[in-house]
Amino acid sequence: MKLTKVISSIKPLNTAAIEKAKKRQAQLTKPAQSLGRLEDIAIQLAGITGESIPSLGKKRVILCAADHGVTAEGVSAFPSAVTPMMVLNFLSGGAAINALSRQAGAEVQVVDVGVASDLPKNKNLISAKIARGTANFKVEPAMTEKQCEAAIELGLQLADKAKKDKVKWVALGEMGIGNTTSAAALMAALLPCAVEDVTGFGTGINREQWLVKCRVIQEGLKLHESYLINPFEALRRLGGLEIAALTGVILGCAKNRIPVVVDGFITSSAFLVAYRLNPLVKDFAFFSHLSEEPGHAKFFHMLETHPLLNLKMRLGEGSGAALALNILEAAVRTHAEMATFESAKVPTKIEKEKKKAKSKR
Amino acid sequence: MKLTKVISSIKPLNTAAIEKAKKRQAQLTKPAQSLGRLEDIAIQLAGITGESIPSLGKKRVILCAADHGVTAEGVSAFPSAVTPMMVLNFLSGGAAINALSRQAGAEVQVVDVGVASDLPKNKNLISAKIARGTANFKVEPAMTEKQCEAAIELGLQLADKAKKDKVKWVALGEMGIGNTTSAAALMAALLPCAVEDVTGFGTGINREQWLVKCRVIQEGLKLHESYLINPFEALRRLGGLEIAALTGVILGCAKNRIPVVVDGFITSSAFLVAYRLNPLVKDFAFFSHLSEEPGHAKFFHMLETHPLLNLKMRLGEGSGAALALNILEAAVRTHAEMATFESAKVPTKIEKEKKKAKSKR
Numbered sequence: 001m002k003l004t005k006v007i008s009s010i011k012p013l014n015t016a017a018i019e020k021a022k023k024r025q026a027q028l029t030k031p032a033q034s035l036g037r038l039e040d041i042a043i044q045l046a047g048i049t050g051e052s053i054p055s056l057g058k059k060r061v062i063l064c065a066a067d068h069g070v071t072a073e074g075v076s077a078f079p080s081a082v083t084p085m086m087v088l089n090f091l092s093g094g095a096a097i098n099a100l101s102r103q104a105g106a107e108v109q110v111v112d113v114g115v116a117s118d119l120p121k122n123k124n125l126i127s128a129k130i131a132r133g134t135a136n137f138k139v140e141p142a143m144t145e146k147q148c149e150a151a152i153e154l155g156l157q158l159a160d161k162a163k164k165d166k167v168k169w170v171a172l173g174e175m176g177i178g179n180t181t182s183a184a185a186l187m188a189a190l191l192p193c194a195v196e197d198v199t200g201f202g203t204g205i206n207r208e209q210w211l212v213k214c215r216v217i218q219e220g221l222k223l224h225e226s227y228l229i230n231p232f233e234a235l236r237r238l239g240g241l242e243i244a245a246l247t248g249v250i251l252g253c254a255k256n257r258i259p260v261v262v263d264g265f266i267t268s269s270a271f272l273v274a275y276r277l278n279p280l281v282k283d284f285a286f287f288s289h290l291s292e293e294p295g296h297a298k299f300f301h302m303l304e305t306h307p308l309l310n311l312k313m314r315l316g317e318g319s320g321a322a323l324a325l326n327i328l329e330a331a332v333r334t335h336a337e338m339a340t341f342e343s344a345k346v347p348t349k350i351e352k353e354k355k356k357a358k359s360k361r
Numbered sequence: 362m363k364l365t366k367v368i369s370s371i372k373p374l375n376t377a378a379i380e381k382a383k384k385r386q387a388q389l390t391k392p393a394q395s396l397g398r399l400e401d402i403a404i405q406l407a408g409i410t411g412e413s414i415p416s417l418g419k420k421r422v423i424l425c426a427a428d429h430g431v432t433a434e435g436v437s438a439f440p441s442a443v444t445p446m447m448v449l450n451f452l453s454g455g456a457a458i459n460a461l462s463r464q465a466g467a468e469v470q471v472v473d474v475g476v477a478s479d480l481p482k483n484k485n486l487i488s489a490k491i492a493r494g495t496a497n498f499k500v501e502p503a504m505t506e507k508q509c510e511a512a513i514e515l516g517l518q519l520a521d522k523a524k525k526d527k528v529k530w531v532a533l534g535e536m537g538i539g540n541t542t543s544a545a546a547l548m549a550a551l552l553p554c555a556v557e558d559v560t561g562f563g564t565g566i567n568r569e570q571w572l573v574k575c576r577v578i579q580e581g582l583k584l585h586e587s588y589l590i591n592p593f594e595a596l597r598r599l600g601g602l603e604i605a606a607l608t609g610v611i612l613g614c615a616k617n618r619i620p621v622v623v624d625g626f627i628t629s630s631a632f633l634v635a636y637r638l639n640p641l642v643k644d645f646a647f648f649s650h651l652s653e654e655p656g657h658a659k660f661f662h663m664l665e666t667h668p669l670l671n672l673k674m675r676l677g678e679g680s681g682a683a684l685a686l687n688i689l690e691a692a693v694r695t696h697a698e699m700a701t702f703e704s705a706k707v708p709t710k711i712e713k714e715k716k717k718a719k720s721k722r
Contacts, residue, residue: 029450030457031438031564035680036653036673077392077710085707089390094700096391102698103691203392204710292397308672311688312397319396326687327672330464337463339455346446349438349565 003152003232003251010254010280013047020052027340037308041286041328042335048259048284053336057168059106059325061097061318062158062249063090066114066241067133068178069142070220075181075213077204080133083177084117086317090175091122096315097173100322106171108318111158113151114241128154130241137185137220141237148236148244155248156255163256169325170253170260171288172267173318174242177203180293183269185217185238187295189228190272191302195221198295200265200314231276239273246270251277254284261328263321264291264314268299275303288324289313364513364593364612371615371641374408381413382406388701398669402647402689403696409620409645414697418529420467420686422458422679423519423610424451427475427602428494429539430503431581436542436574438565441494444538445478451536451678452483458534458678465686467532469679472519474512475602489515491602498546498581502598509597509605516609517616524617530686531614531621532649533628534679535603538564541654544630546578546599548656550589551633552663556582559656561626561675592637600634607631612638615645622689624682625652625675629660636664649685650674 021043026032033039045054065087071080089095090110101108111126112119116133119125130150134142143151162170176182180202187198195217201210220238227233235244247270253260254274262271262285274281282303289309290296300307308324341348382404387393394400406415426448432441450456451471462469472487473480477494480486491511495503504512523531537543541563548559556578562571581599588594596605608631614621615635623632623646635642648668651657653675661668669685702709 028457029447029455030676034564034674034676035457036675038672038674079708081708085705086390089700089705089707092700092705094390094698094705096389096396096695096699099694099698100691103687103694203395309670309688311399311669313395313399314397315391315395323688323691326464327670327684330461330684333460333464334457337455337460338457339450339453344446344450344453344455346450347440347442 003149006156006251006255007278010278012280013283014050017046017050017052018043021046021335024052024335027342028338029341029344029346035334038331038334041331045259045332048257054332055336056329056332058166059104059169059171060162060167061101061106061108061171061173061322062111063097063108063173063175063318064111064113064242064245065175067116068176068182068240069134069136070138070181070216071178072136073138073212073216074209075216076178076202078177080116080177083175084115084119086175087112087115087119091124095317096319097317097322100319104322104325106322106325111245113154113245134240137182137238138216138223141224142182142239143236143241143244145236147241151241151244152248155245156252159249159252159256159258162253162258167258169328170249170258171318171321171325172246172249172260172263173321174246174266174316176240176242179240179242179266181213181217182238182240182243183266184295185220186234186269186272187299188217188221189234189238190231190276191298193298197298200293200295231273235273243270247273250274250281254281259286260284261286261288261321261324263288263318264316265293265296266316268296272299286324286328289320364510367517367612367616368639371639373641374644375411378407378411378413379404382696385413385696388703389699390702390705390707396695399692399695402692406620406693409618415693416697417690417693419527420465420530420532421523421528422462422467422469422532422534422683423472424458424469424534424536424679425472425474425603425606426536428477429537429543429601430495430497431499431542431577432539433497434499434573434577435570436577437539437563439538441477441538444536445476445480447536448473448476448480452485456678457676457680458683461680461683465683467683467686472606474515474606495601498543498599499577499584502585503543503600504597504602504605506597508602512602512605513609516606517613520610520613520617520619523614523619528619530689531610531619532679532682532686533607533610533621533624534682535607535627535677537601537603540601540603540627542574542578543599543601543604544627545656546581547595547630547633548660549578549582550595550599551592551637552659554659558659561654561656592634596634604631608634611635611642615642620647621645622647622649622682622685624649624679625677626654626657627677629657633660647685647689650681
């Protein structure tokens with residue numbers, strides 16, 4: 001489906017299901033609101049799915065990988081050669097996201113959107129290479145229009161496949177040496193905010209390298225300045241192929257009414273593009289954790305929301321999203337499986353009269 | 362085993378296992394420290410178990426229930442009759458802790474330490490009623506010496522049973538209408554701090570009832586003032602039978618080198634007593650979440666630690682602890698299952714020379 005059509009096909013939450021879910025929460029055997037954010041999650045999910053009692057089911061991490069031309073500027077602590085090696089690590093099950101997905105009972109779908117080098121055929125790898133990495137955004141647009149559109153379209157297809165496969169939760173993951181630089185540039189352009197506020201130490205650069213990273217982003221923003229009011233152009237000029245694909249996944253999931261679990265700083269930059277294209281996507285998203293990347297807090301401040309976890313993580317891959325799946329499922333379980341005051345014959349709150357009699361005893 | 366003997370038998374963490382675990386973390390395929398608190402958890406667990414690579418295994422929620430004489434003062438929003446009804450709800454699997462334990466893959470051990478009314482026999486209930494609730498601490502000690510000792514001893518036995526059953530994680534849970542009042546009194550006495558700072562709205566009292574609750578705690582503290590320097594006496598005079606049992610569980614687990622997951626405000630008050638008896642118990646504990654009870658933040662401030670989750674919960678039952686089990690297991694999994702840089706042939710950080718060559722390209 002064409003991007004513009006997808007954007008306009010996203011419908012608001014189902015308010016009837018939300019009202020029913022709220023009513024149910026009030027009847028469950030617990031003091032009102034005592035499950036805190038778990039209650040909000042269950043209610044939001046009812047609005048997404050249209051089911052007042054949503055069910056558990058398949059979870060999928062969609063992990064998009066690509067390389068970044070901007071690494072030529074020396075913005076990363078690790079060489080680009082790490083991108084394909086980590087993809088192989090994902091495929092052999094040895095990365096953090098694999099361990100965390102096993103813990104969550106989620107499957108990992110690894111997608112080569114634009115890794116620079118050739119990757120061996122593997123039944124667990126979706127080979128959808130659109131380009132061998134992006135161009136260096138400091139000197140030219142990261143992607144051509146066609147490349148950016150193709151990456152978004154790939155994401156939309158992944159969201160459609162998730163729907164076809166009856167996936168209940170999509171968690172977003174990414175891999176791409178240099179992608180905190182692209183993400184920071186997108187955040188600076190679209191939040192918007194100062195480059196220094198959204199530029200972090202990535203996989204572990206030093207202060208000197210951080211200054212280089214900031215300067216590179218500044219120069220990129222200056223070069224593309226007149227186009228950045230348009231979210232698609234910001235994505236195309238500053239983003240990455242994996243980021244564009246994830247933007248597509250987010251929009252496609254919102255269209256398909258599949259809840260999306262945003263991971264850290266990179267997937268949040270993909271979310272930000274989708275959000276600027278249609279703010280309704282926020283209703284379909286759950287924000288897993290606060291990354292140690294300093295720009296992530298800025299992102300949440302703009303969105304006026306709080307992530308579920310803060311465990312000082314900054315790995316990406318979908319690690320925080322995979323970890324949050326358990327909280328999201330716990331919300332579904334308590335909502336669906338708890339007894340009501342009536343069914344469990346548990347007395348409810350003391351009436352005023354009863355209380356007075358009681359305290360006189 | 363006698364309490365004093367248990368207290369003195371708690372040994373510090375195994376530093377050799379900790380060093381090995383730290384070394385392993387540095388070799389895993391991720392930037393250093395990028396898994397944040399998950400890394401700290403795995404390392405602490407190595408110190409507890411003495412295994413540099415701890416393993417997954419059985420999880421048990423030990424849920425102790427008892428009634429509180431202080432409810433006669435009108436300090437709770439719910440009547441005491443809710444305690445036995447909720448115990449029945451736990452036994453039939455309809456409470457939040459049941460749903461959350463199913464989600465966590467944990468078993469729930471329900472223990473009647475001192476519910477006021479008779480409970481029907483049930484194969485899933487450990488009937489160990491020490492008294493029919495505590496006495497009203499506003500006018501007399503909540504427990505006799507014998508009762509308090511018996512409750513702690515019960516907890517020690519539960520910890521020994523957990524060891525015998527090869528339980529890898531013990532999560533603490535509680536039920537007892539009125540127990541936020543006992544917990545607040547203990548916190549005020551043992552942190553120590555002002556009553557108003559640790560007294561909350563429990564299951565949902567109003568402002569007027571909150572003032573009554575504060576006054577009752579003040580009067581209790583005044584009555585028992587000269588004894589409260591002694592943690593056992595504070596527990597006996599202000600605490601609850603379920604709180605005393607949980608203090609025993611915590612001490613026993615530390616002795617048995619089983620990690621304990623503290624839940625919310627009530628189980629934290631049990632932890633505080635154990636901590637004042639032997640501060641080493643802190644090394645064996647993981648703090649699951651920040652309760653909405655205002656005193657919980659005071660507790661963490663004194664302990665100089667931060668709980669894993671903040672989901673605005675205030676239910677108790679072990680709900681937060683059950684929810685945190687997944688994070689703790691995720692830490693174990695990443696530590697145990699991830700590939701190393703060497704095994705996955707992933708290049709490590711760019712050397713200074715390489716980087717210089719790279720940026721000239």
